[in-house]
Amino acid sequence: GAGVSQSPSNKVTEKGKDVELRCDPISGHTALYWYRQSLGQGLEFLIYFQGNSAPDKSGLPSDRFSAERTGGSVSTLTIQRTQQEDSAVYLCASSLYRNTDTQYFGPGTRLTVL
Amino acid sequence: KQEVTQIPAALSVPEGENLVLNCSFTDSAIYNLQWFRQDPGKGLTSLLLIQSSQREQTSGRLNASLDKSSGRSTLYIAASQPGDSATYLCAGRIIQGAQKLVFGQGTRLTINP
Numbered sequence: 001g002a003g004v005s006q007s008p009s010n011k012v013t014e015k016g017k018d019v020e021l022r023c024d025p026i027s028g029h030t031a032l033y034w035y036r037q038s039l040g041q042g043l044e045f046l047i048y049f050q051g052n053s054a055p056d057k058s059g060l061p062s063d064r065f066s067a068e069r070t071g072g073s074v075s076t077l078t079i080q081r082t083q084q085e086d087s088a089v090y091l092c093a094s095s096l097y098r099n100t101d102t103q104y105f106g107p108g109t110r111l112t113v114l
Numbered sequence: 115k116q117e118v119t120q121i122p123a124a125l126s127v128p129e130g131e132n133l134v135l136n137c138s139f140t141d142s143a144i145y146n147l148q149w150f151r152q153d154p155g156k157g158l159t160s161l162l163l164i165q166s167s168q169r170e171q172t173s174g175r176l177n178a179s180l181d182k183s184s185g186r187s188t189l190y191i192a193a194s195q196p197g198d199s200a201t202y203l204c205a206g207r208i209i210q211g212a213q214k215l216v217f218g219q220g221t222r223l224t225i226n227p
Contacts, residue, residue, distance in 0.1 A: 105158040
């Protein structure tokens with residue numbers, strides 16, 4: 001079946017602009033995660049959704065970052081007033097519903113802020 | 115706070131060798147530990163998942179072990195091939211809160227023909 005998909009695959013933007021990153025999880029997966037992978041920082045957790053609710057936003061680095069999930073499916077990560085330090089690969093993962101389930105990752109969106 | 119460490123950071127071996135990648139974690143309160151492979155410019159591919167109650171998992175030439183008491187996991191790759199060249203990441207799924215994955219920095223593996 002289809003895996004986790006993300007769009008766009010690459011995004012180049014100018015400092016100060018807003019960007020939206022999209023994640024389509026595997027159908028039926030209730031848990032959705034956003035991670036960020038940057039040089040020198042490794043992979044960092046950003047936010048977790050269970051259904052449409054986000055019980056853990058503790059990884060969002062600033063109030064410029066927000067995310068939503070609708071219909072228990074698609075999620076959008078929005079970064080307002082982008083800064084150069086936001087440049088990274090943003091990865092989305094989904095899992096069925098149990099805490100013992102495997103997390104499946106999408107291909108990521110590479111964001112470059114000029 | 116969970117911290118995951120992977121040693122070595124990079125490894126280069128000739129084709130055909132058996133090798134071991136190491137992963138250590140500071141907090142044994144994990145649901146499971148997952149090993150991933152990442153090719154340059156690509157996302158993460160899940161290789162093996164070991165639940166906290168398990169000791170090891172096998173898939174083809176790969177075998178992963180978990181010792182919660184010592185905070186260690188190893189990924190054993192048998193008869194390595196050039197196609198195994200990639201970065202290998204381990205991640206522990208913590209019990210608190212979001213049950214997020216906490217990742218190590220990865221081991222960059224190069225298999226030389």
